[in-house]
Amino acid sequence: MWECKKCGESVEDTFDVCWKCGTSMEGIEDPSFRPEPDSRMAAGAVHAGPEKMPDEPCSKCGSPRVIRNARLHDQGWYSDGVAKIVVFGKPSALIFKSSEVSEVVGDICCDCGHLELKCLGNLDNLWGAYCRAEKHQ
Numbered sequence: 001m002w003e004c005k006k007c008g009e010s011v012e013d014t015f016d017v018c019w020k021c022g023t024s025m026e027g028i029e030d031p032s033f034r035p036e037p038d039s040r041m042a043a044g045a046v047h048a049g050p051e052k053m054p055d056e057p058c059s060k061c062g063s064p065r066v067i068r069n070a071r072l073h074d075q076g077w078y079s080d081g082v083a084k085i086v087v088f089g090k091p092s093a094l095i096f097k098s099s100e101v102s103e104v105v106g107d108i109c110c111d112c113g114h115l116e117l118k119c120l121g122n123l124d125n126l127w128g129a130y131c132r133a134e135k136h137q
Helices: 123-136
Strands: 066-071 084-088 099-109 115-119
Touching: 084 123, 099 123
Parallel strands: none
Antiparallel strands: 066 099, 084 099, 099 115
């Protein structure tokens, strides 16, 4: 990992430029760089980047030091790096399990360490898969 000299973002060693601002490891800015729009924001989903929201205290200890919507990174072999939750509509099936998948983010208290997870995906689809699974068991 390396830290971007312009924006301070942590960047994987496999990247030559910062994914957030387009600045190289040497600190050279690319004036033509344009970040890609976040498709989840366009779809009206919850913001998926860490943000400080001191007006909402920790639900466990009441501390105002809470980071909201922190991303969880999946480090699996064939992962895209984004942690997800899966609900199988047909859990006993060998294949074609009728799965519904959603990205997961968390709120982290920086005093007590409490972590609350939440899904960014279509909750109706997750519920539908859960209900189908209950019928198959």
